[in-house]
Amino acid sequence: MADIALSCEGLVKRYGDVVAVDGLDLTVQVGECFGLLGPNGAGKTTTVEILEGLNEPDAGRVRVLGKTWADGGDGLRERIGIQLQDTQLADKLTVMETIELFRSFYSKGLDPREVMRIVRLEEKEKAWVRKLSGGQKQRLSLAAALVGDPELLFLDEPTTGLDPQARRQVWDVIADVRARGGTVLLTTHYMEEAERLCDRIAIVDRGRVIALDTPVGLIARLGAEHVLEIECATRPDLDRLRERVGANDVRIDGEIVSLTVREVHRAIPALLQELAAQSIALTRLTTHHATLEDVFVAMTGRHLRES
């Protein structure tokens, strides 16, 4: 089983009456980018911190690179890189000083300049951390995780709070790390991020894995690849709508009715015909390829960004 980078079984963590992690199992293969996708408060961070050896589970077993935290200890820390969700690095150090500091903790690792090149911060070498933008800080935080040349990289919401451009720059860095053959476990509540970066995704909700597959496989579970969203002047009869349009699923969220369908070109004429038959005026119609968001909604009845 040397090709398993990380595994856990039956992980449980409670904070008082709140069950943050509720019997969670995972296996991450070497060389894989594995995503934990879920809304805020789903237990992703708690899970990752337990896997990182920074938090103790109430129950369950964790193996990282073939070792437990109890017998791996410091040796294990040499082999993993960690980016925490909420770290603010020291304001009054420069980028270079920060990377050199982290480099000094590892017995072997990358040259600080090499790391700065990987995260594209060469030009900011002498800038104080305080002066960096949000995206640059996040890339510096990635640099601190990479400087020990880890076999396994943990990234907890690496792009939360960043603007789209900064987010794409972080993705580029993660893609580079993947290209070097690194194993990555990342958490996110952005579907686009998970779809783009991850080989496999576990959807986490209320401390449990509710689905685990490749991004394509998860979307295929909807049984249909397209989503039609409509808004109408009055609410249509949903059961008849489903039947006539041939939708796999129909759900209503506020004013918006969404239908998951296999073939848009057949579904739309049928939809328009049925609405006309029910004498309902259509005020809006959009279609898109099904995403992980749709998978999440279909499985939990809630949106990822909620809660």
Place this chain on the structure above:
Amino acid sequence: MRSHPLLQLSRVKVLEFIREPEAIFWVLVFPILLSLALGIAFRTRKPEPLAIAVESGTEAASAVEALAADTSLRAKVLPPDEARESLRTGKVALVVIPGDPVTYWFDPSRDESRVARLSADAALQLAAGRTDVRTTVQREMTEKGSRYIDFLVPGLIGMNLMGTGMWGIGFSIVNARSRGLLKRLIATPMRRRHYLAAQMLGRLAFLFPEVGALIAFAHFVFDVPVRGSLAVIALITGVGALAFAGIGLLVAARPRTIEGVSGLMNFVMLPMWIFSGVFFSPARFPDAMQPAIKLLPLTALNDALRAVMIDGRALTSIVTEIAIVGLWGIAAFVVALRLFRWR
């Protein structure tokens, strides 16, 4: 290529400190301003003559004339009511009511009042024809090292070592904790004791500018003597700085907020400001308290500094004090390492 983590951590500590302009002020400038202000306030002056009152009456003028023979007294004639009022409010040290017998009205709880009574009595008795039976000679003490500023400067050095060690370390640790930085550090293979030791070592970098500036200032401006060896003074301040850095670590071991750690630091430092002989000698406190006062790290540090700087004592005579200071530092470091909250 890779430098030792202890070295890197200490370097970072120093860099963060010198990039904080306020810190430079409090460590380097403030102690000098304080010693300047106190040195001026308590400078050695010629003693002022004591004001005394003579109650108005027929013999008042001759009494004033007799009292004028003693230059340490300045007598003026006042009506009885005003004379008493002046004594009560401390404007005069003594009221003399001439006549037979002469009455001295004074406040025995005030030193200057008692001195005025003795001086006035001597002057009046001499004027009335008393002759002294013994010849006496007076000598005045003006030696350096006996003035208030000489007492004060070693105390200020000690107080500064305490304050810088505690604030400098306490704030930066609690700040790093509240930013999640400590948690990030323990997610690396960094040794925890290296982090704590670097806080103390980084502290030493400022020791010599800090102590040196204050000693040089006191020496050249106020002529405060430096009688003992500079090497021994360096050793004492080094041990003192490390000890208070250790206590700073201990105080910062748990709090999550700057407010929390500030309160705790004042709680720890306040007794030492009062009891450890910074501004006045701890001998003023009751004997029963002395053993406890002697065990305070700042008392031991101040005693050792005064013994070497002012009295010119050798290292061998302050071994106990250095041991007390050193033990505080070691014990605080060990306990801090156990109690330390990293998350």
